[in-house]
Amino acid sequence: MVIVTIQYIYFMTHLHLYQLERYTTNIKLGLLHRLDHSTTNSCPSLELKMFPSRLFLFLRRPLFVLIAIKHFLPVHGFAPSHRHPTRIIALSAESNTEASPTELTLFSPCKINLFLRILRKRPDNFHDLASLFQAVGFGDTLHLTLSPTGADADEFTCNMEGVPLDSTNLVLRALELMRQRTGKEVYFKADLVKRVPAQAGLGGGSANAATAMWGANELMGRPAGIDELIEWSAELGSDITFFLSLGTAYCTGRGEIMTPIDPPLPSGSKLSIVKPDLGLSTPKVFSALDYNQLSKEDPEMLLNTFLNEGVVNTDDKYYINDLEQPAFDCLPELKELKEELLKVRGFHHVMMSGSGTSIFCIGEPEDKEGFMKEFDGREGISVFNAEFISREEGCWFKSP
Secondary structure (H helix, E strand, O other): OHHHHHHHHHHHHHHHHHHHHHHHHHHHHHHHHHHHHOOOOOOHHHHHHHHHHHOHHHHOOHHHHHHHHHHHOOOOOOOOOOHHHHHHHHHHHHHHHHOOOOEEEEEEEEEEEEEEEEEEEOOOOOEEEEEEEEEEEEEEEEEEEEOOOOOOOOEEEEOOOOOOOOOOOHHHHHHHHHHHHHOOOOOEEEEEEOOOOOOOOOOHHHHHHHHHHHHHHHHOOOOOOHHHHHHHHOOOOOOHHHHHOOOEEEEEEOOOEEEEOOOOOOOOOEEEEEEEOOOOOHHHHHHOOOHHHOOOOOHHHHHHHHHHHOOOOOOHHHOOEOOHHHHHHHOHHHHHHHHHHOOOOOEEEEEEOOOOOOEEEEEOOOOHHHHHHHHHOOOOEEEEEEEEOOOOOOOOOOOO
C-alpha cells in the first residue's frame, strides 16, 4: 500500500510538472504570437503579470513544489537549468518569422525646451547647447505600411502643403537610413497627417523621422535595439535622438547627445502652445544671436533645479531660452505676444520653445473659454492645448 501511494504521488507530481511546462510554454508562445500580430502601440509585456497568479493552484501544493524544485534545479547548487528556456526561445524565434505586422499607425509627438542654454559656437559653425527637452501630447500621425515584395522605392504622402515629398523629407531619409543600417531591402508606404506647424521650435520634423525609424524597425522584425536607433538617428539631425527617449531628456552637443531622464517628468502636466503664423528659420535666429547677452547660469544647476523642484515650482528665473533675444529682435511682435500671455491668470511660466516661434504656457488659464476666444480666435494665431507625455520602455508614444 505504501509503495502504491508513493508511486501515485510520483506519477501525479510529474503529471503536474508536465502540465506546468506545457502551460509556461504556451503562455510565452501565445504572448509572442499576439506580439507578432499586433499593429498598435500596446505594451503586451504587462500580460506577464498574470503569469504568477495563474500558477497558484500548482504552487499551493507543498509536496509538488518541493519535488518541482528538485526537478528543475541541478543536484549541486541553485543555478536553474537552461533546458526549458532554450527550447522556448527556439520555438518563439520560429513563431516570430512566421507572422509580423505589415502596417502601423503611430503618434508623432512634439517637444518643448524647458530651458535652452547656448554655450559656444563651434569651429564647424554649429553651436554647443544644453537643454531639457520634454515630449508633449500634441503632434502628427504617421501611417506606415510595408510595400509588396518587389517594390524598389518608398511612397510618401502628406496632407500639409509645403512639406517636401522628395528624398529631402526626413521621413524618407529615416526609412533609407534603416535600410542601409539593417541591410534589409524593404520599402514602405508612408502617409503623414501633420498638425505641428513648421518653424515652430517644436521639433515636428525631427519627431516624424524618429517615429519612422521606430515604425520601420517594428515592421522589419526589430533587427535593431533602441541603443542602435539612438546612435543612427544622430546622422539625420540634432533633435531626432531626443524622440527616442522615454519623454524627458537632457541634451547637449548639437542636441544629439542625449542623457535620458528616467523616470521622466510626470505625464499630464497641462500647457498651452501659442503659435503665430509668422515663422523664423533656425539659421536666421542664430545669425542674430548676441553672445554678450547669453545667460551665465550653469545648465547642470538648471537641470537639477527642474528635477528637484518640479516644472511648476521651479522659479521663473530658471526658465531660460538663450534664443529668445535673437528671435524677439527678428520679430518684435513675438515679444509682445509673450508679454500678453504673461498676464493670463492660471499660467505659471511662459517661454518661447526652441528657436521659435511657438510660445508655451505651463498651466491652464482660469478662464479657458475667454483665453481661447482672445488668442485662438485672433487672426494669425493658433492655440494648441496639450499635456506632458512619456512612453514605457518597449512601447511608442500614445496620443493622450
